Amino acid sequence: MPRRVLVLHAHPAPHKSRVNSKLFAALAGLEGITRRDLYATYPDLLIDVEAEQALLLEHDVIVFQHPFYWYSSPALLKEWQDVVLAYGFAYGRQGNALVGKMWLNAVTTGGGKSSYREGGMNRFGMRELLRPFEATARLCGMTFLPPFVIHGTHQLKRGDDVGPHVEAYVRALCDLRDEKLDPLKLRRHSFINIEPQATAGGEQ
Amino acid sequence: MTLADGGGDLLGQTFVYLTAAVVSVPIAKRLGLGSVLGYLIAGVAIGPFGLALVGEEGTDVMHFAEFGVVMMLFLIGLELRPALLWKMRAPILGQGGLQVLLTLGAVAGIGLGFGLPPSEALVIGMMLALSSTAIVLQTLEEKGTSKSTVGQSAFAVLLFQDIAVIPMLAVMPLLGVAVENSGDPLWIETLPGWAHGLVVLGVVAGIVIGGRYLARPVFRFIAAARLREIFTAAALLLVVGIALLMGAVGLSAALGTFLAGVVLADNEFRHELEADVEPFKGLLLGLFFIAVGAAIDFELLANAPLTVAGLVLGLMTLKFVILFGIGRVFRLKLPEALGFGASLAQGGEFAFVLGSFAVQSQALPEDTGALVIVAVALSMLLTPLVLLFDERFVQPRFARLIDEPQTSPDLALNREQVVIAGFGRFGVTLLRLLKASGFEATVLDTDAAQIEALERFGHLAYYGDAARPELLEMAGVGQARAFVVAVEDTEKTYEIVRQAMKHYPHVPLYVRARDMAQAQTLIEMGCKVVERETLGSALELGSEVLTGLGVPANVAHRKARLFRRHEGRMMRELASLRGDDHAYIARARLRSDELERLLESESASEPIDGQDVAFDVEELLREVRDDEARG
Numbered sequence: 001m002p003r004r005v006l007v008l009h010a011h012p013a014p015h016k017s018r019v020n021s022k023l024f025a026a027l028a029g030l031e032g033i034t035r036r037d038l039y040a041t042y043p044d045l046l047i048d049v050e051a052e053q054a055l056l057l058e059h060d061v062i063v064f065q066h067p068f069y070w071y072s073s074p075a076l077l078k079e080w081q082d083v084v085l086a087y088g089f090a091y092g093r094q095g096n097a098l099v100g101k102m103w104l105n106a107v108t109t110g111g112g113k114s115s116y117r118e119g120g121m122n123r124f125g126m127r128e129l130l131r132p133f134e135a136t137a138r139l140c141g142m143t144f145l146p147p148f149v150i151h152g153t154h155q156l157k158r159g160d161d162v163g164p165h166v167e168a169y170v171r172a173l174c175d176l177r178d179e180k181l182d183p184l185k186l187r188r189h190s191f192i193n194i195e196p197q198a199t200a201g202g203e204q
Numbered sequence: 205m206t207l208a209d210g211g212g213d214l215l216g217q218t219f220v221y222l223t224a225a226v227v228s229v230p231i232a233k234r235l236g237l238g239s240v241l242g243y244l245i246a247g248v249a250i251g252p253f254g255l256a257l258v259g260e261e262g263t264d265v266m267h268f269a270e271f272g273v274v275m276m277l278f279l280i281g282l283e284l285r286p287a288l289l290w291k292m293r294a295p296i297l298g299q300g301g302l303q304v305l306l307t308l309g310a311v312a313g314i315g316l317g318f319g320l321p322p323s324e325a326l327v328i329g330m331m332l333a334l335s336s337t338a339i340v341l342q343t344l345e346e347k348g349t350s351k352s353t354v355g356q357s358a359f360a361v362l363l364f365q366d367i368a369v370i371p372m373l374a375v376m377p378l379l380g381v382a383v384e385n386s387g388d389p390l391w392i393e394t395l396p397g398w399a400h401g402l403v404v405l406g407v408v409a410g411i412v413i414g415g416r417y418l419a420r421p422v423f424r425f426i427a428a429a430r431l432r433e434i435f436t437a438a439a440l441l442l443v444v445g446i447a448l449l450m451g452a453v454g455l456s457a458a459l460g461t462f463l464a465g466v467v468l469a470d471n472e473f474r475h476e477l478e479a480d481v482e483p484f485k486g487l488l489l490g491l492f493f494i495a496v497g498a499a500i501d502f503e504l505l506a507n508a509p510l511t512v513a514g515l516v517l518g519l520m521t522l523k524f525v526i527l528f529g530i531g532r533v534f535r536l537k538l539p540e541a542l543g544f545g546a547s548l549a550q551g552g553e554f555a556f557v558l559g560s561f562a563v564q565s566q567a568l569p570e571d572t573g574a575l576v577i578v579a580v581a582l583s584m585l586l587t588p589l590v591l592l593f594d595e596r597f598v599q600p601r602f603a604r605l606i607d608e609p610q611t612s613p614d615l616a617l618n619r620e621q622v623v624i625a626g627f628g629r630f631g632v633t634l635l636r637l638l639k640a641s642g643f644e645a646t647v648l649d650t651d652a653a654q655i656e657a658l659e660r661f662g663h664l665a666y667y668g669d670a671a672r673p674e675l676l677e678m679a680g681v682g683q684a685r686a687f688v689v690a691v692e693d694t695e696k697t698y699e700i701v702r703q704a705m706k707h708y709p710h711v712p713l714y715v716r717a718r719d720m721a722q723a724q725t726l727i728e729m730g731c732k733v734v735e736r737e738t739l740g741s742a743l744e745l746g747s748e749v750l751t752g753l754g755v756p757a758n759v760a761h762r763k764a765r766l767f768r769r770h771e772g773r774m775m776r777e778l779a780s781l782r783g784d785d786h787a788y789i790a791r792a793r794l795r796s797d798e799l800e801r802l803l804e805s806e807s808a809s810e811p812i813d814g815q816d817v818a819f820d821v822e823e824l825l826r827e828v829r830d831d832e833a834r835g
Contacts, residue, residue: 044765046762046765046766046769048769087821087823087824088821088823092823092824092827093827
């Protein structure tokens with residue numbers, strides 16, 4: 001049975017986004033992939049917890065697609081975590097609604113890849129900076145997948161530059177949906193997209 | 205019973221004309237021939253050479269109906285702001301001037317070649333240089349091409365022709381034997397030349413100044429009476445008055461009302477004026493076309509068919525060639541130049557006026573005049589057919605040359621993106637928000653004082669009843685990206701919404717509702733976005749009160765938002781249950797209980813308002829303490 005994928009998109013200024021919005025738009029109409037634009041759904045930042053929890057229950061792979069703001073997600077996605085991943089639902093003795101589901105961060109950063117490393121401008125690597133998400137997923141009993149990261153969006157100007165990234169994103173999500181990607185084997189990789197040969201084939 | 209007799213005669217005539225129009229115009233439209241040809245054929249049918257239902261008085265009817273042309277020019281003026289007109293000066297003078305001079309010269313030259321005396325050749329040249337404003341503009345508008353490049357060029361030429369009529373009428377007596385006994389001379393003709401000029405200048409200045417400074421307070425005063433028919437009467441009075449004034453100083457009435465229209469184009473009452481005059485214009489213009497059809501002298505055609513046919517063919521070919529050349533010189537694309545030539549190749553209604561005037565002043569022998577007029581009338585009759593031919597068989601060949609329906613930026617009416625109907629205490633805030641976010645809005649309201657206030661602050665606002673479909677059309681609702689109905693009156697709201705849904709189902713509607721009941725009715729009618737007028741502000745204030753009572757500000761705000769979300773859902777749900785009182789009340793009760801629970805989150809053990817819970821949950825604390833005790 002194919003996995004059901006939920007993409008939670010959080011971008012407070014989609015009209016200024018050059019890459020992130022294109023990634024989200026490319027998913028439109030794909031079977032088995034549910035798109036949810038959080039800022040459009042909750043313009044007043046008031047999240048409908050019940051509706052969000054119901055959606056989580058209906059899906060197997062939860063994708064958090066967002067630009068990297070201050071080494072984290074935009075505020076609404078943090079609010080989403082605070083209120084939707086509630087005690088008794090996502091964690092705590094009775095809170096096991098999300099156990100076994102997969103968690104994927106799909107992140108775009110303005111800075112280039114070389115700046116996200118020890119000694120680089122941002123001092124830390126992406127995997128390190130995404131630890132809070134990883135820890136959250138772990139506490140909820142979810143499998144944290146190697147993130148999908150696009151670096152250097154400030155440098156991507158023409159549509160040609162963005163195209164391959166969009167393709168890689170669509171392919172990754174479709175492969176997750178079609179069970180072509182095995183989460184256990186993915187664990188060996190730092191990122192789901194930066195080493196495409198290793199991930200696309202799946203088997204090693 | 206003279207009254208009854210007279211009335212009967214008038215009614216009988218009206219009956220004949222209306223029947224002819226009602227029968228033939230829809231048929232012509234259905235056959236794709238356009239309304240103008242329908243009217244013309246109706247005229248032929250009821251004329252002396254058809255069923256002979258109308259006779260001599262046809263000429264009188266035509267004089268009366270010429271007023272339709274005057275009204276049309278007034279309406280065109282209303283659409284043309286002075287700045288826009290100024291931008292068009294090059295095509296008006298260039299294309300228009302060239303067309304009139306070249307055609308006049310060519311016709312006169314040919315006339316001389318056929319051995320006509322120079323004065324007669326010149327008179328015929330003047331008559332034939334003009335095209336038919338009425339037929340061309342009406343046809344273009346019906347085809348929806350009046351804003352295209354061809355439409356704009358045609359309009360520029362027609363405008364120049366309308367101006368050119370004035371000097372033509374002035375020189376006519378000089379070309380003939382001056383006749384003093386053709387009735388009383390206009391008082392103005394008794395004045396010396398310089399005084400004449402001064403009077404004319406004074407009248408034009410009067411229209412401009414009056415339109416700019418006097419029209420506004422006068423219309424406002426009339427509008428304050430809130431009687432629609434009186435406003436209509438005022439609009440008609442304005443047009444008739446200016447036409448009379450222009451006649452008195454010997455200027456063209458059409459030109460005068462056009463000028464008045466341009467002056468009033470910036471006026472907030474513009475849309476209402478348009479809506480009021482429009483139906484009269486349509487009917488009178490129709491009447492005019494019928495009269496033209498009825499006036500075609502088929503006897504002359506039958507007596508000299510070859511001569512007349514030659515004249516008509518020669519006239520149209522000559523005009524077409526000249527227009528086509530001008531079009532190409534002015535950089536029209538090949539298909540555009542062809543369309544431009546085809547649309548203006550006929551003779552015009554002014555030829556009738558000039559013709560009768562020329563015969564009167566003996567500048568032209570009567571039989572020659574009649575011949576020219578028959579040729580002109582037939583060319584007018586042929587115009588819709590020529591345009592149809594152009595549209596069906598010529599333009600498709602060039603389909604690839606024209607990328608999109610081209611709109612010239614000069615004259616593309618600057619329709620605003622948003623139209624707001626109703627401007628009270630509610631609309632004002634809405635408008636300010638839109639403006640502050642960089643969107644333009646057109647405002648319609650029936651309160652002249654509000655409109656005035658809006659204008660003072662530099663907003664676009666028009667006086668008028670937004671429930672009138674004509675007004676909605678003119679305010680550009682069809683092209684708007686949003687139509688906001690923000691009037692206070694409940695019944696009026698329904699009326700406007702009904703009109704908008706009927707005529708513009710594609711335009712997103714945003715509606716202000718007075719209360720829950722009205723909001724539900726609007727939802728039932730199919731409105732997607734309905735906002736109760738006091739809900740938002742009451743909740744805002746309520747949230748302030750909660751904060752004052754010690755509820756944390758963000759929590760108070762959140763409660764207000766939750767309340768609002770819940771209300772919105774309940775309203776939609778209950779709207780579907782209306783009519784079934786039992787179910788309605790039961791559901792309403794259930795929902796209000798739910799809301800109470802939702803808002804009581806602080807004390808609730810189950811996290812309904814999840815946001816309040818986060819990590820400060822009693823149970824979580826207990827769990828942690830248990831673990832510690834065990835560990």
